[in-house]
Every structure is written in C-alpha cells, then in structure tokens.
Amino acid sequence: MKGKFYGIGVGPGDPDLLTIKAKKIFDEVDIILAPETKDGKGSTALNIAKPHLNQRVEIIEKKFPMTYDVDVLNNSYDEISDFIKGFIDRGKKVAFLTLGDPMVYSTYIYLFKRLKLKNVEIETIPGITSFCAIASKVGIPLGENEETIAIVPSVYYKKGDEKLENILKNVDNIVFMKASGQIDGLIDELDNTGHKKGSVFVSRLGLDGQIIEEDIENRRGIKNNYLSTLVAKKNKSIR
Amino acid sequence: MKGKFYGIGVGPGDPDLLTIKAKKIFDEVDIILAPETKDGKGSTALNIAKPHLNQRVEIIEKKFPMTYDVDVLNNSYDEISDFIKGFIDRGKKVAFLTLGDPMVYSTYIYLFKRLKLKNVEIETIPGITSFCAIASKVGIPLGENEETIAIVPSVYYKKGDEKLENILKNVDNIVFMKASGQIDGLIDELDNTGHKKGSVFVSRLGLDGQIIEEDIENRRGIKNNYLSTLVAKKNKSIR
Numbered sequence: 001m002k003g004k005f006y007g008i009g010v011g012p013g014d015p016d017l018l019t020i021k022a023k024k025i026f027d028e029v030d031i032i033l034a035p036e037t038k039d040g041k042g043s044t045a046l047n048i049a050k051p052h053l054n055q056r057v058e059i060i061e062k063k064f065p066m067t068y069d070v071d072v073l074n075n076s077y078d079e080i081s082d083f084i085k086g087f088i089d090r091g092k093k094v095a096f097l098t099l100g101d102p103m104v105y106s107t108y109i110y111l112f113k114r115l116k117l118k119n120v121e122i123e124t125i126p127g128i129t130s131f132c133a134i135a136s137k138v139g140i141p142l143g144e145n146e147e148t149i150a151i152v153p154s155v156y157y158k159k160g161d162e163k164l165e166n167i168l169k170n171v172d173n174i175v176f177m178k179a180s181g182q183i184d185g186l187i188d189e190l191d192n193t194g195h196k197k198g199s200v201f202v203s204r205l206g207l208d209g210q211i212i213e214e215d216i217e218n219r220r221g222i223k224n225n226y227l228s229t230l231v232a233k234k235n236k237s238i239r
Numbered sequence: 240m241k242g243k244f245y246g247i248g249v250g251p252g253d254p255d256l257l258t259i260k261a262k263k264i265f266d267e268v269d270i271i272l273a274p275e276t277k278d279g280k281g282s283t284a285l286n287i288a289k290p291h292l293n294q295r296v297e298i299i300e301k302k303f304p305m306t307y308d309v310d311v312l313n314n315s316y317d318e319i320s321d322f323i324k325g326f327i328d329r330g331k332k333v334a335f336l337t338l339g340d341p342m343v344y345s346t347y348i349y350l351f352k353r354l355k356l357k358n359v360e361i362e363t364i365p366g367i368t369s370f371c372a373i374a375s376k377v378g379i380p381l382g383e384n385e386e387t388i389a390i391v392p393s394v395y396y397k398k399g400d401e402k403l404e405n406i407l408k409n410v411d412n413i414v415f416m417k418a419s420g421q422i423d424g425l426i427d428e429l430d431n432t433g434h435k436k437g438s439v440f441v442s443r444l445g446l447d448g449q450i451i452e453e454d455i456e457n458r459r460g461i462k463n464n465y466l467s468t469l470v471a472k473k474n475k476s477i478r
Contacts (some may be wrong), residue, residue: 007375009371009375011258014260014370015259016258016260016263017258017259017260017326017365018258018259019250019255019256019257019258019259019367020254020255020256020257020258020259020291021255021256023259024255026416027399052259089354101371101374101375101381102375103371103381103382104374104381104382105370105382109380109383110383112378112380116378117269118375122378124374124375124376124378125375126256126367126371126372126374126375127367127371128258128365128366128367128439129365129368129371129421132248132340132342132343132366132368133363133365135340135342135343135363135365136246136248136340136341136342136363136364136365137363139351139355139361139363140342140435141342141348141351141352142340142342142343143342143343143344143390143392144344144348144349145392145395146392146395146396147392148389148390148391148392148402148406149343149389149390150387150388150389150390150406151382151387151390152387153384153385153386153387154352156384156385157385163387163409166405166408167387167389167410168428169405170402170405170409171389171406171410178267189361201340212376214433236276
C-alpha cells in the first residue's frame with residue numbers, strides 16, 4: 001500500500017459545514033493528525049471533525065508553536081513534516097485537519113510545501129472559509145456586481161501601514177482575518193475610509209463562545225479571541 | 240407548517256464538495272429551485288446537487304436572464320422572488336441552489352435581499368468557492384503569512400481601469416472571477432504588475448470540459464467559458 005497525505009479543511013466551526021468529501025476521506029485514512037492549541041483545550045479542528053470520525057482511526061494531536069519567530073516555526077514545520085513522512089513511507093494514509101480552508105492562511109501550507117518537495121502524494125480538500133460562513137450567518141453579501149473584496153491577515157498590519165491604507169482606499173469590501181489584538185487600529189482605519197458603517201465583528205462562529213457584534217465600536221480595547229474576523233463594506237449598510 | 244427559504248452553495252463542481260449541512264437540508268425541503276442556463280443544458284448547480292437529492296423532492300428549474308440590463312434583471316428577480324414567496328406562504332420549504340458560495344457574486348443575493356424585506360424566514364448555507372477549490376487542486380496557497388488577497392469580478396473591469404490597476408499594485412494575490420471575455424486585457428495587466436509568473440487559469444473545475452492551464456498566455460484570444468477563474472500571485476512561482 002502506498003502512503004498518502006491529505007490536507008482537509010474542516011470549516012469554521014459547525015461540524016455539518018464539513019464537505020461530504022472530507023467525511024469520505026476520514027473513512028479511508030489510518031491517521032488523523034490535528035494541531036493542538038496552547039490553551040490545553042485540545043484541538044479545535046479535531047473537535048469539529050470528531051462527530052464524523054470512526055472508532056478505528058488513530059488520532060494524533062501535535063503541538064505547533066504559537067510564535068512569529070521564523071526559525072522556531074521552520075524547525076517545527078521541518079520536524080512535523082518529517083514525522084508525517086515517516087508514516088507515509090510505511091504506507092499509511094494521514095489526514096491533517098485545518099480550520100477553514102487549507103489554502104487560506106493555514107499552517108497546512110507549510111507542511112504541504114515541505115512534503116511536496118519530498119514527492120509525497122498529496123490531496124487537499126477545500127473547506128468553508130470563516131468569511132463565507134459569516135456572510136451567510138449574518139446576511140452580508142461579501143461581493144455583488146462590480147464590488148471588489150480584499151482579504152487581509154490583520155496581525156501583520158498596524159494602523160497607519162501604507163499597504164493597508166492603499167488597500168482600504170481601493171477595495172470595496174474588506175475581510176480582516178485574525179482581527180484580535182490590533183482591533184482598535186483596524187476600527188480607526190475602517191472609520192477613515194468609510195467602511196465602518198457596513199461592518200460586523202464575528203468571533204468563534206459555530207463554536208462555544210460565539211460573538212456576533214454589529215457595532216464594532218463595542219470591541220475596542222478588548223483582547224479578542226484569535227478566531228475573530230471583521231467584515232466591512234464601503235459606504236453601505238450591511239442590511 | 241411555516242415556510243422557509245434556504246440558499247445553498249453547492250460548491251464549484253464535484254458533488255462531494257457539498258457540505259453535510261446542504262445534504263441534510265435537501266432531505267427537509269419540499270422544493271429545490273435551480274437556475275437554468277441559457278444553453279439548454281439544464282442547471283449546472285442542479286447537476287452538482289443531483290446525486291444528493293431524494294426522489295420525493297420537487298425540482299423546479301427557473302430561467303434567469305443572462306444580461307447586464309439592470310431593469311431586465313430587477314424585473315426578473317422581483318418575479319422570481321414573488322414566485323418563491325408564493326410557496327413560502329403556503330408553508331413550503333424551498334431551497335435555492337447556487338454555484339460556489341451564495342454570498343460571493345451569486346444571483347442568490349438578489350433573491351435573498353427581496354425575500355428578507357418581505358420578512359421571509361431565511362437560512363443561507365455557505366459553499367466551497369471556486370478559488371478555494373482551485374488553490375487546493377492546483378496546489379497554490381491563496382494567502383500565506385502577510386500576503387493579501389483581492390477578489391475581482393472581471394466582467395466589470397477592462398484593461399486600463401484605474402480601480403483595477405490600483406488593486407493590482409497594492410494587493411499580493413489576485414483572483415479574477417468570471418475571467419472569460421476580457422482575458423487578454425487581464426493577462427496584460429498581470430504582466431505589468433509582476434503577477435503573471437505565478438498565475439493559473441482554471442475553467443469548469445470538477446465539471447465536464449475542465450481546463451487547468453498554468454501558462455495563461457495560452458488562453459489569449461479565446462472566448463473562455465463563463466465559469467473561468469484566474470488566480471495570480473505577485474512575484475512568486477506558484478509551485
């Protein structure tokens with residue numbers, strides 16, 4: 001038997017937002033590999049997938065460092081991809097779980113690149129992104145007619161950043177992913193460019209502790225959860 | 240029994256990329272409403288959903304005008320939302336199928352807005368977007384680290400458009416949705432801003448007539464299919 005690596009997007013939170021394909025692959029693989037969070041609550045991605053896993057599959061939770069230190073991250077990705085390749089070389093099928101979509105700001109990308117270089121057979125299964133789920137839940141069309149959409153990984157952009165301000169000036173609708181720590185600056189920027197009126201803050205959609213806040217001013221000065229997203233439409237009410 | 244309207248994203252093409260939630264709702268509703276295309280081949284969204292529909296459900300295909308004439312479109316959306324409301328008022332549950340995600344450039348948005356104004360109970364189920372499915376299939380991470388992503392509905396933007404050029408200048412990775420008619424101009428623009436090297440053209444992913452072309456120059460001068468997408472990364476090889 002030839003080993004294979006799967007990257008599987010489990011969506012934002014609701015276990016029923018997994019794809020039928022993801023569920024089928026869970027029944028084919030030997031090992032489910034899930035990233036563990038630092039807070040000791042186990043793996044969020046694993047909790048989402050759990051209702052769809054059979055009794056037979058082996059579950060391995062792996063700690064990923066929560067840091068922006070590139071050396072620490074690269075060492076960790078090297079180590080974990082070697083760990084995965086060990087199973088593949090023994091003919092095992094391994095599925096790595098990832099929140100949302102595997103190709104949108106996910107840790108999976110770094111494992112994917114390393115294992116691809118090692119000629120491992122890989123299949124990636126897309127997942128529902130947080131921003132699509134939010135748009136459906138809250139009833140905000142993300143893009144219609146000629147509107148353009150930008151997706152910005154907030155942790156890398158501070159208030160006053162030129163690149164950020166150019167994007168806000170030129171794009172109609174904005175999604176800020178991981179809008180946690182820097183939220184006050186983001187709200188200021190949205191206010192300056194006319195996006196604030198049509199905005200909504202959503203945290204942990206479909207998970208315990210879900211927050212949907214349509215007056216984003218109420219999220220100022222708060223250390224928001226890591227799984228937080230701001231969606232904002234220029235010059236438009238969201239309803 | 241109270242009627243209800245569902246908007247359901249069926250994803251880009253592979254029937255197994257539907258969500259488990261979509262499948263569950265198919266078993267609860269009385270009527271499946273699917274948009275019919277002009278080419279007489281029936282509804283693409285319906286063909287994707289078909290393997291998951293039970294025998295009991297009533298299927299209605301509705302013609303939508305393929306035009307940019309706002310009056311014609313608005314009359315059609317008014318007429319179709321009234322048609323849907325007729326069923327809701329008689330206590331029926333109606334699911335409207337939409338390709339990809341319902342809140343990303345979909346016809347559903349216009350029905351959703353009208354029926355919301357009429358206080359119809361609505362639930363929208365997100366779907367896998369074409370660009371996420373393309374990223375997984377081709378192995379292009381859409382966004383990693385500090386990279387920003389823009390999504391542009393190509394039909395509204397011609398070569399030389401100032402808004403388009405500002406977006407290309409300021410955003411790292413670009414998704415052109417519906418990259419069919421205007422593709423020569425889009426390729427020129429991507430070339431000018433350093434996005435061309437890291438680009439891929441994908442048409443009808445997971446459907447009959449699927450095209451994946453990593454040298455986008457080969458798509459010049461061609462009237463490409465309506466369901467075509469260009470994904471481009473700035474200054475980066477896609478592999």
